[in-house]
Amino acid sequence: MIYLHSIxxxxxxxxxEHITKADVALDLTVGNGNDMLFLVRIARFVYxxxxxxxxxxxAEEKLAGYDNYLLINDSHENFITxxxxxxxxxxxxxxxxxxxxxxxxxKAEITLRAMKAVLENIEKGGICVTVVYPGHPEGEExxxxxxxxxxxxxxxxxxxxxxxxxNQINRPPYILATRRMR
Amino acid sequence: MIYLHSIxxxxxxxxxEHITKADVALDLTVGNGNDMLFLVRIARFVYxxxxxxxxxxxAEEKLAGYDNYLLINDSHENFITxxxxxxxxxxxxxxxxxxxxxxxxxKAEITLRAMKAVLENIEKGGICVTVVYPGHPEGEExxxxxxxxxxxxxxxxxxxxxxxxxNQINRPPYILATRRMR
Numbered sequence: 001m002i003y004l005h006s007i008x009x010x011x012x013x014x015x016x017e018h019i020t021k022a023d024v025a026l027d028l029t030v031g032n033g034n035d036m037l038f039l040v041r042i043a044r045f046v047y048x049x050x051x052x053x054x055x056x057x058x059a060e061e062k063l064a065g066y067d068n069y070l071l072i073n074d075s076h077e078n079f080i081t082x083x084x085x086x087x088x089x090x091x092x093x094x095x096x097x098x099x100x101x102x103x104x105x106x107k108a109e110i111t112l113r114a115m116k117a118v119l120e121n122i123e124k125g126g127i128c129v130t131v132v133y134p135g136h137p138e139g140e141e142x143x144x145x146x147x148x149x150x151x152x153x154x155x156x157x158x159x160x161x162x163x164x165x166x167n168q169i170n171r172p173p174y175i176l177a178t179r180r181m182r
Numbered sequence: 183m184i185y186l187h188s189i190x191x192x193x194x195x196x197x198x199e200h201i202t203k204a205d206v207a208l209d210l211t212v213g214n215g216n217d218m219l220f221l222v223r224i225a226r227f228v229y230x231x232x233x234x235x236x237x238x239x240x241a242e243e244k245l246a247g248y249d250n251y252l253l254i255n256d257s258h259e260n261f262i263t264x265x266x267x268x269x270x271x272x273x274x275x276x277x278x279x280x281x282x283x284x285x286x287x288x289k290a291e292i293t294l295r296a297m298k299a300v301l302e303n304i305e306k307g308g309i310c311v312t313v314v315y316p317g318h319p320e321g322e323e324x325x326x327x328x329x330x331x332x333x334x335x336x337x338x339x340x341x342x343x344x345x346x347x348x349n350q351i352n353r354p355p356y357i358l359a360t361r362r363m364r
Contacts, residue, residue, distance in 0.1 A: 004196075004309075004343050014186075023310075071231040106217050127186075160349040161186050166333040167342040174350075179186050 006152050007173050010163055011129045012038050014074040014177050018127040019043050023113060025087035028076040028104060028114060032098055033059030036089050040066045047083050052104060076114045082123065088126040090118045094142060094171075095133035107141040108180060108181050119158070128178045135171040150176055157182055186232050189355050192345055194220050197271050200309040201225050205270035210258040211288060214280055215241030217273050222248045229265050231258040232352045234286060256270060258296040262303065270302045270308040276324060277315040277355075283289050290324040294331060301340065301360060310360045317353040332358055339364055 005013060015038070019025055025043040027036050032051035036059050039046040046069040050056055056073045063069060072082050076092075092115065096105045118128050134143035150160045159181060164174035187195060197220070201207055203254045207225040209218050212232035218241050221228040226252040232238055238255045245251060254264050258274075274297065300310050316325035332342045343364060346356035 003307075003363075004341050004359065017356045044201070052364075114207045125185075147348070153349045155350045158349065159186050159347060162348050164346075165337075165341060166329070166344050167335045169342065177186065181185075181236050 002163075007131060007163070007175055009166075010090065011035075011093070011131055011175055011177075014127060014129050014175075015039065015091060016042055018125070018179075019089045024085040025089040026079065026083065026087050028079065028090060028092045028118065029094060030055045030059045030071065031093055033062035035071060035093055035141075037062050039089075039091075040069050040106070043089070043098060044068060045070075045085065047072065047079070047087075049079055050073060051075050052097055052100065054100055058154075075110065077110050077117070079083075079114065081118055086123050087099075087121075088123050088129045090122060092128070092130040095096065095136070095139055105138045106142065108138065108145045111142055112145050115146065115149070116126060117152075119180065122150075122180050124180055124182055128179050128180075130176045130178075131173050133173045135173070140171070146176060150178055153178070186347075189313060189345070189347075189357055193217075193273065193313055193357055193359075194274070196309055196311050196357075197273060198224055198308070200361075201271045201297065207267075208261060208272040208300065210261065210271050210272060210274045210300065211276060212237045212241045213275055215244035218251065218253075219274055220245050221271075221273075222251050225271070226250060227252075227267065229254065229261070230255060230268075231261055231264075231303060231360055233257050234279055234282065236282055257292065259292050259299070261296065262290065262299055268305050269303075270305045272308075272310045274300075274310070276281040276314040277311060277318070277321055287318070287320045288324065290320065290327045294325055294327050297328065298331070300303065301335075301362065304362050306362055308362050310362075311353050312358045312360075314358060315355045316357070322353070328358060332360055335360070 027048040032046040133139040159179045161177045209230040212230040315321040341361045343359045
């Protein structure tokens with residue numbers, strides 16, 4: 001390697017190190033489908049959630065040729081209604097749909113509720129990777145709320161890692177990765 | 183992997199990803215010699231510095247069988263006097279010597295001067311990995327001073343990564359890794 005892993009690279013690396021072809025994964029924020037495409041290649045099955053039909057449509061195109069996934073056009077706070085399998089990994093890539101309507105972003109309180117449920121039900125040894133975008137107002141609030149919640153988790157039950165570049169202007173995205181230990 | 187890389191593991195991983203058998207590395211805080219032992223196996227040559235003769239002695243024992251290193255019983259702020267090669271990697275593992283005199287710790291201002299010199303002279307593409315221990319008073323000051331300095335580095339010249347577990351009690355160690363880009 002001739003550089004430090006970028007936020008997106010490191011988020012995928014963390015997922016890859018925790019998922020095998022026997023495992024189920026969740027993408028709680030389908031967006032343009034890039035994380036889904038990464039996950040269907042390494043997991044047995046992937047559930048993807050997005051409230052925007054545009055995101056679901058884009059992801060479907062990107063996933064042509066794969067059949068080990070289900071895209072669900074609903075809020076991620078309802079994920080448990082659809083997911084009956086045990087799951088080993090989850091990703092939240094927060095913020096707004098790239099190239100889409102920037103007024104439609106993930107909302108801090110909804111994200112927090114969804115994340116709590118994801119962490120309560122994830123398999124032991126499983127990981128929830130969150131890419132946080134504090135550079136816009138709603139994202140800043142989301143960043144604060146998620147950090148407060150995750151930094152308070154019992155260290156016997158969860159490991160919470162922050163991976164962040166600290167000398168970049170404009171509050172760049174960073175990673176909060178939570179691994180369930182028991 | 184069934185867990186997130188610990189601070190020590192990740193510090194070694196970063197070094198390994200930047201060093202080849204053609205490269206020179208520096209250990210600015212020899213301590214018990216564990217980082218030296220890791221470095222002599224992957225680098226062409228390693229310079230190690232420590233102000234405590236006890237640390238130098240322990241490291242010498244640990245490095246028995248290797249000849250690609252030089253241990254120097256002097257402060258790391260004088261490293262440039264001894265190192266005439268170009269170097270690709272450096273590690274600062276701050277705090278006090280494990281099992282040694284806890285009143286002898288790295289000092290914030292000296293560490294900062296040494297780090298500035300290390301970063302000015304490191305090869306392009308090289309990395310300086312710092313393990314910071316904010317859990318004792320001098321370490322807390324050191325943590326603050328290093329963070330302030332590194333977070334102000336020009337992002338066109340250096341990437342500065344912070345790798346930190348955020349839900350552990352007693353202010354655990356964390357990593358600040360600085361890569362020179364140009």
